[in-house]
Structure formats: C-alpha cells, structure tokens
Amino acid sequence: xxxxxxxxxxxxxxxxxxxxxxxxxxxxxxxxxxxxxxxxxxxxxxxxxxxxxxxxxxxxxxxxxxxxxxxxxxxxxxxxxxxxxxxxxxxxxxxxxxxxxxxxxxxxxxxxxxxxxxxxxxxxxxxxxxxxxxxxxxxxxxxxxxxxxxxxxxxxxxxxxxxxxxxxxxxxxxxxxxxxxxxxxxxxxxxxxxxxxxxxxxxxxxxxxxxxxxxxxxxxxxxxxxxxxxxxxxxxxxxxxxxxxxxxxxxxxxxxxxxxxxxxxxxxxxxxxxxxxxxxxxxxxxxxxxxxxxxxxxxxxxxxxxxxxxxxxxxxxxxxxxxxxxxxxxxxxxxxxxxxxxxxxxxxxxxxxxxxxxxxxxxxxxxxxxxxxxxxxxxxxxxxxxxxxxxxxxxxxxxxx
Amino acid sequence: xxxxxxxxxxxxxxxxxxxxxxxxxxxxxxxxxxxxxxxxxxxxxxxxxxxxxxxxxxxxxxxxxxxxxxxxxxxxxxxxxxxxxxxxxxxxxxxxxxxxxxxxxxxxxxxxxxxxxxxxxxxxxxxxxxxxxxxxxxxxxxxxxxxxxxxxxxxxxxxxxxxxxxxxxxxxxxxxxxxxxxxxxxxxxxxxxxxxxxxxxxxxxxxxxxxxxxxxxxxxxxxxxxxxxxxxxxx
Numbered sequence: 001x002x003x004x005x006x007x008x009x010x011x012x013x014x015x016x017x018x019x020x021x022x023x024x025x026x027x028x029x030x031x032x033x034x035x036x037x038x039x040x041x042x043x044x045x046x047x048x049x050x051x052x053x054x055x056x057x058x059x060x061x062x063x064x065x066x067x068x069x070x071x072x073x074x075x076x077x078x079x080x081x082x083x084x085x086x087x088x089x090x091x092x093x094x095x096x097x098x099x100x101x102x103x104x105x106x107x108x109x110x111x112x113x114x115x116x117x118x119x120x121x122x123x124x125x126x127x128x129x130x131x132x133x134x135x136x137x138x139x140x141x142x143x144x145x146x147x148x149x150x151x152x153x154x155x156x157x158x159x160x161x162x163x164x165x166x167x168x169x170x171x172x173x174x175x176x177x178x179x180x181x182x183x184x185x186x187x188x189x190x191x192x193x194x195x196x197x198x199x200x201x202x203x204x205x206x207x208x209x210x211x212x213x214x215x216x217x218x219x220x221x222x223x224x225x226x227x228x229x230x231x232x233x234x235x236x237x238x239x240x241x242x243x244x245x246x247x248x249x250x251x252x253x254x255x256x257x258x259x260x261x262x263x264x265x266x267x268x269x270x271x272x273x274x275x276x277x278x279x280x281x282x283x284x285x286x287x288x289x290x291x292x293x294x295x296x297x298x299x300x301x302x303x304x305x306x307x308x309x310x311x312x313x314x315x316x317x318x319x320x321x322x323x324x325x326x327x328x329x330x331x332x333x334x335x336x337x338x339x340x341x342x343x344x345x346x347x348x349x350x351x352x353x354x355x356x357x358x359x360x361x362x363x364x365x366x367x368x369x370x371x372x373x374x375x376x377x378x379x380x381x382x383x384x385x386x387x388x389x390x391x392x393x394x395x396x397x398x399x400x401x
Numbered sequence: 402x403x404x405x406x407x408x409x410x411x412x413x414x415x416x417x418x419x420x421x422x423x424x425x426x427x428x429x430x431x432x433x434x435x436x437x438x439x440x441x442x443x444x445x446x447x448x449x450x451x452x453x454x455x456x457x458x459x460x461x462x463x464x465x466x467x468x469x470x471x472x473x474x475x476x477x478x479x480x481x482x483x484x485x486x487x488x489x490x491x492x493x494x495x496x497x498x499x500x501x502x503x504x505x506x507x508x509x510x511x512x513x514x515x516x517x518x519x520x521x522x523x524x525x526x527x528x529x530x531x532x533x534x535x536x537x538x539x540x541x542x543x544x545x546x547x548x549x550x551x552x553x554x555x556x557x558x559x560x561x562x563x564x565x566x567x568x569x570x571x572x573x574x575x576x577x578x579x580x581x582x583x584x585x586x587x588x589x590x591x592x593x594x595x596x597x598x599x600x601x602x603x604x605x606x607x608x609x610x611x612x613x614x615x616x617x618x619x620x621x622x623x624x625x626x627x628x629x630x631x632x633x634x635x636x
Contacts, residue, residue, distance in 0.1 A: 001519045009512075016507045307502050314464060314499075315564065316492020316520040318485045393484065394491075395465040398499075 001321045003328075010329040021333055024297045027290020028337030028377060029344065032370045034283035036345025039366040041352050042276040048358040049268050060098075060130060060224040061235055061260035063242070078246070078255045080218040082209070087245045088223065088238055095234040098224035100126045103208050103217055109201060111161040111173040118157055119200045120175065122208025130224045133197040138169035138184030145183070145204045149211070151175075152184040152202040175201075175212065231260055287373065290337070291381035298330050298385035309389055310397030323390035330382025331375055338374025342367055408476050409437035410571055410603055411461055416470035418456050418626075430456040432626045433470070438572070443598040444605045445617035445634075453626040455576065458607045462495055462574045463487045475571070492521050496565025500577035503561040504549035510536070511545040514564045521568055535563040539593055555586030562593060572603040579613055591616050 014021040065080045085101040103122035108115055128140040162168040168182045188197035209216050225231050235258050346362055353360040418431040430453045448454040459465035471480045504513045514532045536542040539559040544552055558578055565573050579587035595616050598604045614620050622630040
C-alpha cells in the first residue's frame with residue numbers, strides 16, 4: 001500500500017478515537033515542549049549574557065582589592081591606590097591597551113530642588129575607550145577635566161534631576177555643597193552589567209579622591225588588552241608587578257583579586273550547559289514515559305481491532321501492509337504530539353524571554369531534532385504492537401470475539 | 402489436451418482440518434472433503450451450525466490452510482503457501498462477503514470499496530472510476546460518501562459485494578450474507594448474487610437457510626464434517 005494512502009488511513013483511524021489519540025500524545029507533547037523551551041531559553045540566556053558582556057567589552061580584566069570575591073565586593077583588605085595603577089602603567093606590558101582606575105562612593109545629589117541618592121564613580125578619561133558609554137548629550141571626561149568640578153551623569157539621573165528629554169549640559173548639580181557642572185549624559189549599551197552608566201555620576205578620578213572622598217583609594221582597576229588570546233599571560237605579568245609593588249612574597253596569598261570577563265562568561269556557559277544537559281535528561285525521561293504510553297495504547301488498539309485486521313487480511317492486506325499501518329499510526333500520534341509540543345514550546349519560550357527580558361531565540365536545529373525524536377519515538381514504541389498485529393493469522397483475527 | 406476452461410477453479414482433495422483442543426486433544430472439523438468448483442458455478446453450501454461449513458468456506462477462501470490434504474486454485478497447489486502468498490490470492494482472485502463486520506467502521510463507503518485496490522497496486526487514476534462502477538452495479542452509487550456506519554444492513558451487504566467485485570476476482574465467497582437481514586433485504590442480496598452469476602461470475606454462498614440455497618444452481622450439504630449430498634438444482 002502506498003505511503004500516502006497508509007497515512008490517510010492512519011489519520012482516519014486516529015480520528016475515530018480523538019480523545020484517546022490526544023491523551024496518548026500528551027507525554028510526547030510535554031517532552032517536546034520541554035526540549036524546545038530548555039534549548040531555546042538556555043540559548044537565549046547565553047546569548048543575552050554574551051551580548052551584555054561584549055557590549056561592555058570582553059577584552060579586559062579587572063583587579064579588586066581583597067583575596068576573595070566577598071572581600072572584593074565589600075571593599076575589605078588593603079585598598080588599591082593610584083600608585084598601583086601607575087606601576088602597572090610603568091611596567092609597559094606590551095599587550096596592555098588601556099588601564100582605568102575607579103573610586104566609588106554614594107552621596108546625595110541635588111539640582112533644581114530635586115535630590116536623589118546616587119552612586120558616584122571617579123574615573124580617568126580612558127574609561128570612555130574601555131567601557132564604551134553611549135553619550136546622549138555632551139562629552140565624556142577628557143584630560144582637560146583633571147581635578148575640575150565636572151560630571152557626566154547617567155540618563156536616569158538626568159531624568160530625575162532635570163526631567164525627561166531635557167539636555168542638562170551646562171547646568172549644575174550639587175554634591176556635598178560642592179557645585180559641579182554637567183558636561184555630558186551617558187547611557188549604557190546593555191542593561192545587566194553596564195547599567196551603571198544609566199544610574200551613576202562620573203567624576204574625574206582626581207576630583208573624586210581629593211575633593212569628594214578625600215582618600216586615595218581605588219575600588220577597581222580595569223585593564224584592557226590588545227590581544228585577547230594572551231589575556232592570561234598579561235594577567236600573570238600584572239600579578240607579578242602588583243605583588244612586587246605591594247611586597248607580597250611568592251608563598252603569600254595575594255591581597256587583590258583578578259577576574260576576566262571571558263572567564264566569567266566561560267563559567268556562566270558551563271553552568272548553563274550543565275543545567276541544559278540535566279533538564280534534557282528529564283525531558284528524555286518524559287519522552288520515554290510518553291513512548292511507553294504510545295506502546296500501551298497501540299497494544300490496546302491492536303487487540304480492539306483484531307477483527308478489523310482480519311477483514312483487512314481477507315481482502316488482501318499482507319504483513320507489511322498491517323505492520324506499516326500500525327507503525328504509521330503510532331508515528332502520526334507522536335509526530336502530531338511533537339508538532340504541538342514545538343508550537344507550545346515556541347510560545348512558552350516567547351513568554352519566558354518576554355518576562356525575563358532576554359532575547360527570543362529559536363534554534364531551528366532543535367526544532368529539527370525534536371521532529372526527528374517524535375517520529376523515532378513513534379517508530380520505536382510502535383514497532384512491537386505493529387509486529388503483533390502483522391503476525392496475526394487472517395482466520396484467527398476474523399474469528400476473534 | 403486439457404483446456405483451461407475444463408480445469409476446476411478450486412479443487413479440494415482429502416481435506417482434513419483439525420483444531421487443537423487443549424494440550425494433546427484436537428477437534429476434527431472436516432474429515433476428508435473432496436470438492437471441485439468450476440468456473441461460472443453458483444454453489445450453495447448448507448448445513449447446520451457446527452457442521453464444518455464455515456471451516457470449509459475458510460479453506461475455499463484461502464483464509465485457512467488444511468491440516469491434511471491438498472487444495473488447488475486454478476490448478477496450483479496452494480496448501481503450503483505462506484500467509485502473504487495467500488493474501489495475494491485473496492486480494493486478486495477471491496471476493497468476500499461476510500455476515501458481520503464487513504466494513505471498516507467510520508470511514509466512507511468509497512474508502513471501503515477502494516481498499517482492496519490499495520493492496521493490489523491499482524493506480525490511483527483507475528481507482529475512483531472502478532469504485533463508482535462497482536457501487537453502481539449493486540445499485541448504491543449514491544451512498545459513496547456515506548460513512549459505513551450510517552447505512553442500513555442491506556446496504557452494508559451491497560457495499561461488501563461491490564468491494565468483493567472491485568478486483569475482478571475469479572470467485573465470490575459469501576458467508577451467510579443474509580444472516581443478518583430481514584427477508585426483503587435478503588431477497589435483494591441473493592438476487593444481486595444471482596444476477597452476478599448470470600453475468601459469468603462464480604459464486605459460492607454458505608447458508609443455513611434453504612430458501613436462500615434454492616437460488617443456487619448446485620447445492621452441497623455438509624453434516625459433521627462430511628459432504629452428504631451434492632446435487633444440481635434447477636431454480
């Protein structure tokens with residue numbers, strides 16, 4: 001019997017028991033939906049983080065005081081100073097493109113009777129090349145601004161202090177009763193890691209250290225490299241320079257910590273991949289359970305339709321015809337379930353990415369894999385019932401009561 | 402020189418059929434049946450229930466194989482044919498009409514009549530024309546698109562006859578085709594079979610109703626697995 005006719009008759013048979021066919025599909029639908037969501041959301045998440053990181057620049061590493069992540073965050077340990085920045089610069093490490101030191105504080109800032117609490121960063125002009133802020137209005141800090149009372153403010157800060165869609169360049173703001181003139185408004189490219197350009201105020205480093213906080217303290221040094229392939233070697237060189245300068249013996253633990261974004265990205269990808277693998281395992285179990293459900297129903301169907309099989313054999317159906325018919329029926333169930341699962345998976349992925357504000361990515365490779373898996377589940381789990389049907393003798397099937 | 406025309410369509414020689422009953426026991430339904438069916442005959446096989454007439458019909462129809470003895474179809478010994486070889490003979494040479502469960506449920510009359518052609522490899526271009534012709538010959542071409550469970554018992558038997566005709570078989574085997582019908586419908590069905598015989602079709606009908614058997618040109622009576630009479634009948 002031609003495959004087209006077999007397909008038509010399979011669809012006819014499945015239509016007779018619509019509810020049963022649908023319930024049988026359920027396991028496959030759930031499994032395939034899970035496969036699509038996990039692969040797509042996982043990929044969207046990785047893309048999102050990579051985009052965020054690359055909008056921020058991946059070709060640099062950061063140095064923070066402290067000897068672990070915790071103390072680096074809380075600013076514990078011996079602080080870094082502008083001298084640390086200078087010694088790295090003076091070491092003339094060939095792969096270094098740019099070095100920026102930051103200081104940071106948090107103060108009440110006011111203008112036009114509006115007052116907000118804002119993070120304030122001291123930064124050298126190199127920060128522009130390294131962190132790539134979008135300048136909405138005005139300019140970023142330049143070398144002429146050293147020790148001047150000028151600020152670059154984030155768009156959100158500008159909105160709150162001066163109202164939305166107004167150009168505040170030339171206006172002034174007050175920090176601790178000191179008046180600063182606004183020279184630019186900045187915006188971050190991404191919105192996960194780089195959002196501080198939206199919400200912060202940037203001052204020249206010297207102004208910050210000498211006039212605002214009064215200490216020479218650096219919370220983070222960012223080092224941009226020319227060639228990312230040698231970033232680890234460059235980090236080693238910088239480590240030696242800093243150890244020497246900070247008089248740390250070889251066997252002593254560092255009082256600073258170095259991290260590269262590429263490293264963070266790799267860690268993130270590893271976590272995502274492990275999670276994807278784990279949940280893929282769970283969807284595989286769901287597909288297995290779904291497949292067993294299909295086998296169960298097909299066995300019931302073969303028994304119920306024994307007389308029908310007898311009739312088909314009496315009008316000339318051969319073993320392969322009966323085998324084909326039942327295999328196609330089980331495959332149609334799982335493939336239809338697979339398609340429903342793919343559609344549900346795409347819709348769910350869209351909702352998840354919308355709610356999590358991550359990019360909506362559907363990898364066509366996974367759609368193809370899901371389709372192949374659905375068909376295979378139908379064939380593998382339909383084979384035994386179909387063989388059982390095909391092996392029936394015409395007369396035994398006809399006489400079956 | 403023997404002409405093909407003279408060779409019986411179906412020949413049974415010493416057919417014994419035993420059914421296993423439990424482990425070491427068996428039941429013998431046919432005890433050595435010899436029978437020839439010739440082209441163009443209209444044969445009625447009668448007998449009470451349990452006489453072995455259904456078993457005989459299954460062997461005549463290549464649905465079952467004998468335990469002992471030989472069965473010839475158009476001169477070929479098919480006693481040792483495989484299930485698939487027998488399926489091919491059933492498809493191309495024999496048209497069945499059963500008492501119950503004749504049609505595939507919940508699909509159209511058209512698809513039911515078409516089905517043997519799908520197994521017989523008849524090209525799609527020919528199929529619809531043949532279905533309509535077969536349905537017309539039994540007078541229900543207008544029911545082609547009805548679902549098989551939405552037509553009357555008499556119509557079901559007509560559709561079954563149309564399906565039996567669709568592959569132009571050598572013989573039509575009807576197993577109690579009127580057993581499920583009222584007398585009016587029964588009469589119509591048996592008239593259709595009789596007309597088909599007049600057009601040259603070989604017909605074998607199994608029945609326990611004498612008035613149905615009376616339409617046949619030859620009556621075979623079977624009791625306890627043996628043919629006890631085989632007479633020409635002048636209706």
